[in-house]
Amino acid sequence: MSGQFGLLKQKRFAPFFVTQFLGAFNDNLFKNALVVLLTFQAAQWTTLPAELLANLAAGIFILPFFLFSATAGQLADKYDKAMLARLVKVLEMLIMGIAAAGFFLHSLPVLMGALFLLGLHSTLFGPVKYAILPQHLHSDELVGGNALIEAGTFVAILIGTLAGGLLAGSVEHPAWIALGGFVVAAAGYLTSRGIPAAPAPDPGLAINLNPLTETWRNINFARQNRTVFLSILGISWFWLYGALFLAQFPVYAKNVLGGGESAVTLLLATFTVGIGIGSMLCERMSGKQVEIGLVPFGSIGLTLFGLDLYFASPVGLAGTTPHQLLALLSIPAVWRVLVDLMLLGAFGGFFIVPLYALVQLRSSPEHRARIIAANNILNALFMVVGALGAAAMLGAGLSIPALFGIAALLNAAVAIYIYGLVPEFLLRFIAWLLVKAAYRLRSEGLENIPSEGAAVLVANHVSFVDAVVIMGASPRPLRFVMDYRIFRIPLLSFIFRHCGAIPIASAKEDAALMEKAFAEVSTALANGELVAIFPEGYISRDGELQTFRPGISRILAANPVPVVPLALSGLWGSFFSRIDGEAMKTPFRRGLFSRISLRVGAPLAAAEATPARLQATVLALRGEQR
Template sequence: MATDTPHRTPHSQYALLRQRRFLPFFLTQSLGAFNDNVYRQAIIGLLFYLNVSSDDKALYANLAPALFILPYFLFSAIAGQIAEKLEKSRLIRTTTAMEIAIMSLAAVGFLTQNLVVLLIALFFTGVQSTLFGPVKYSILPAVLHSRELTGGNGLVEMGTSISILIGMIVGGLIFDVGGAQGPWIAATAIIALAVTGHLVSRAIPHVAPGAPELHVQWNPLPESIAILRLAKRQLAVRNAILGVSWFWFVGTVLTAQLPAYAELHLGGDAGLYIAALALFSIGTGIGSLLCEKLSARTVEIGLVPLGAFGISAFLLDLYFQRQGLAPLRVDSFIAFLEAPGGWRIAFDLVGIGFSSGVFVVPLFALIQSRTPGSEMSRVIAGMNIQNAAFIVLAAVLGLLAQRAFGISIPQLLLALAIANALVAVWIFTIVPEFLMRFLSWVLVRALYRLRARGIDHIPDEGAALVVCNHVSYMDALILAASIPRPVRFVMYYKIFNIPVMRWIFKTAKAIPIAGAREDPALMQRAFDEIDAALADGQIVGIFPEGALTKDGAIAPFKGGVERILERRPVPVIPMALRGMWASMWSRRDTRRGRTRLPRRLRAQVEVVAEAPLHGERVDAQMLEARVKAMRGDAA
């Protein structure tokens, strides 16, 4: 993880665009995606310019995607090892230099109008993308703080989706506008973009390799199996990777249908297809960027169910828009919007893209935050192999559905909406943490306006003990929504057993505890489980007061915290909740056991954290004084 001092952490993802640790990489990635799509669309333009036969066009339509995706199966395992072993900025410069050579070969293909040369260059473009892939996502956790991962990934996804869109538009216009000069324009453009990308990549600062001692194994088959196993070792990471691959499946099916959907059901030509793709891409970019705001700058996987079911909802609505209706006949995008249902279809396309961004960005952040740095590139390479398999599967199933079974495009969208919902439910059933985080995210955002300060003091890895004042039944959820890493909360067993909340607490692996007089066996099990969690490098959260405050003041901290630290003196992070006493679920103004309704719809709540203290140098009294000072008068 990044090691910059906390006060230098930007408060907005857009601040990253002014920093050298992120901006050159962001531009390099965006230029690469832009150039790839300029190149591929220019080949299509050349086919129409040369007026080749329909058979040759069909050959390209089937062969080109296969040539581009094949290297992901062949070389991802090797690429992951290389990305793990080498210094990352050096590897990025190497891959961008490769791009110059590949685009030079492609330029020869354009100038000689040789389709075979262009397809060979396309294969090598796939090789270059395969080598760059593991670096693309493994570099982010090396240069960003944990609280910047969601925003950084959002920017990368936004930049990529917009670059792909603009690249397709520019590449498609080269031969339409350039005419006889098209081959020269295409050749010049792709080389110029490759050179620009390489020059920009030279500004990327040094990023240490993840595992410099790694011995690269060059046999792709056993290594592919090995890195796939590595990617599946952690349950949450394994299913996050499955979610990313499913995102590619859905995106492949949808984008493959857009050209025919625009022509058959929207009544437009290639221009309307580009407009539909633009709506989807813009939605993806907006959703990706808003993830940081929605997650309050944490790795919030609670957004994943929101995105998943949003995709299904908008796909379902898109199905009903044109089902059973005669195709539209329009000559412009404005005419399409003015036609019956036009605005709603546009809204659905933006909504699908928006939900896709909300779905996939937290998954990338989760993979990066929970994968050891020495394994990151190989895990990403394993993800790329699985992604490639899902893309091929999506293309084959989409083709079979329409040609073998005669399924219409709206019917295919309906099937995709249902399949997406079922897959989402399956993933969330296997890993309840996704759904648990979603429910806690909804509860916290619905009841409170949450602000967090000093959260960068939470270490990116390793054991730590979080101590905080205890004001309401929602305290654990508030802290969990603020801290980027999973926290094992120790809580009074009667709170742990509250209906509905019990499932959330249990899924979050909270540790129930009782007083020595109530249940000494449960108390001993709790201390044993706390020690085991700290020994495993986890974060444990405790409320040393032992009970909810009855008057808003902080009660004396009990000696349990000292008992924990005597056994295992890990760093201690003091935290304070401010504003919770006046909110719902505290004991203020209760009557006959009923909780007072809040004076306003959403109470302003603040979470404050201080720098870690050495576990051997603190006691309960010192921690109590620190937390009181941090809370101040904002009970």
Template sequence: MAIHSQFRLLGQRRFLPFYLTQFSGAFNDNLYKNALLLLIAYQTTGLMGLSVNTVINLAAFLFILPFFLFSGIAGQMADRYEKSAIIRKVKLAEIGIMAMAALALWFGWYEGLLILLFLMGTQSTFFGPVKYAILPQVLSDDELVGGNGLVSMGTFVAILLGTIAAGVLMGLEAAAKLTAVGVVAMAVVGYLAARKVPQTGIASSEQVIPFRPILETWHLMSVAAERKPVLWAILAISWFWFLGAAYLTQFPSFAYSNLQGDETVVTLLLSMFIVGISIGSMMCERLTKHRITLAPVPWGALGLTLLGVDLFFAVPVNPQPSTWWTLMTDPVYIRVLFDLVGIGVCGGLFIVPLYAFIQHETPPNKRARIIAALNVINALFMVVSALTGIVVLGILDVAIPGFFLLLSLVNGIVLIAVWRLRHKAG
């Protein structure tokens, strides 16, 4: 088969509509979630008698809870039914949820917005297994790494753009009403793209789907553990989400406390990190020579450790007040940006081959359930990441650069594990 660039996939119906669907969904999730958090933080004094900080943490919990409740059922449905039909129904549900959210935003019903955040998380839970399980059905083996690279890049860029858009909208006078229009418009765009996703066929027409949310999610773990290399790959990806969540969560405090930066510095740090992940994701196809291989993964893990350690030493001891331009022009701060871009690049090299490996090594009739198990473990690792940040930064009173250093050293253990996984996987 002739070898082509991954970007040619963006011109083909078997990939482009799906890509636009997942991009719009990731953008809308982050636009809605971040706009809601900013509205709560700046336009309320708390809800239901709870403080602002408590409400913000409750919002994060409500968004992630459906992954634990419904992933088992979502994975079974994606294995049982035709995947393009599931995508269309999930995106249609998004229009309904966002229409209700628009009304709540328009009239300032913030309690209702929290409930809708749970529904948005539920919608994402049902889209997740289809998102990665459909790729091996529409792409050949020599396209799988490139396709995953594009999806990874698109997801993180959508997260960045959605976050920035929420911040921009909150600076306008009619912030809530403009957000209401925006989330409905993006949901409609996503559904229109989903209508063009081609059919893929049914993998397991005999499978019965019992409605036992927590039990079925627990059962996912046994399905994922059937093949040990696949389970180790799942745990490695979840570790990256632990690491990524830790970095992203601390960026605002890191920018303010350790770089003396204004709000533009937070956006720049987030942008550099995500640009790095996008570059790393795009590099994977060329580095693997279109093959399903874990060869880049240990090098990505090594880079995560070395650049994380260097970031600790790059942080200025006596920072001066800074803006995004200071970080781009002052050699002291340029080193910080270089490390963050590098950490992102290594993250892309780390996760994209692992996703392709999992898709390739799992049987088609169980693939979506294994992806659903990955989503559950990802969610669990991100919760543990938040708790770790609370303990290390709050209780142990470690500074943020020290926390980043600790994460980098722990990543050294992961490096050993993925090096062994690479050789076991062949």
């Protein structure tokens, strides 16, 4: 895990990380301090009930996300993002000055105006926050960078929330709250000055100030890539799901666990630590690439531990007086609740980090900030809808544990729906799981696979799972050309069918199927897809490379695209190879987690990619190990 933490020493990441951390901290410090102050001193400020004030404050803070996200996205695409980050920090300091005036004037409208402006500050920073990462990080650093951002944000939320409550209850004059916020904003400005330049991708963009038309335009930018748009919907669902749990912690701690304020802090801290652990583990589990196979893994955990929280919630703990924290921790049922919350957070990290990285990686660079803005708008919309839905169900008499259970079941339904629309997520999960369950894969040179545009990938053929291994390692979806008999193998056929594999037969066996396969390959390459083939034509019977057949020349004659050589090693002798004459005959033949390798060479131009040249290149990449 040294790779992602090493980013904290890099000037291209560390100043930005600290800036966004301080911004998230300040938002929650001021917001929670104001809510606590109005809750316990409501009579000094207004005749409105405290419960209404708390919800009013939450609504005012989130309103700018609907009104100004579209404009914020345009600004981040038109201007240097480092400059925008510094201007946003200047705005933050001015907002704290307005908040101080509100405290001195004892004016609730001025304070609510400051809270609205703080929401505007977060809205303006949102597109900068995520769109700047692909400009400063390499593709193999995006997962680690997003993991640090997500973990840092949740830790900042936790610390800011706690600090705001403590500050509101301990200062003699509430203006000290604004002064504390000003100090944090000033520190954020100083760190923002160290952020390297992030030039505008579209400096000629004309700003459209109409939030309705621009919001719709931004959503359409996101919808141009189906995977990106459904990833945004997945992110928005996560924020709905997570916010629903977080919002119930105070009442759950009081009415279910029978605890006080310290119990609320414990629940929030446990969930936050879980998010941090899951986010940090993403890079190691994904091998530093954007592994969307982790997304279904995360959704499974979010469902299972959400359901278990329903079953684990104790009955009869709440009494007339709150339990002390140590007394609560002596109850086994409370520990089960804490474990569920920790694992909910961890699997939430597995779910959210790859999705953010995928949106950044596959979004059009000139529209990236506006696509992030669309994401922020949908996030806010989903959270509001979730809050209203939860309020309606609780108002109808549903218990909080039952609400958690229903949310977990809905999470399963949403996951099934999304993976049905985009099978790539589920297929990558299956490929990732199969490879992780049987092998320890080491990949080299994955950056040689083009990030966009058509190419043909050629590899040696050692076992029946070669395609699954390559599919699980490739950063982009692949369409494999494979023997029709392998295409029909049970279980593997499900994967191959849904990833668009192209079955092929020899001219002697089925000439029509062969011609159909070549036509499909040509269409796929014309559409800018990646096509992978095994030029040997069949799985090796001795582990050595066989002569590459001329089919690759026919493909390149019709579509002269780059050719990327790949070499698998370590699979000969495994359960899926033909070392005993017949594959899949002796289970656990080499035990579990045997080492295998995938090496990717530099692309060759179509004119240079003769069968003999490709065979020699793949053999050199493979080395001595079969």
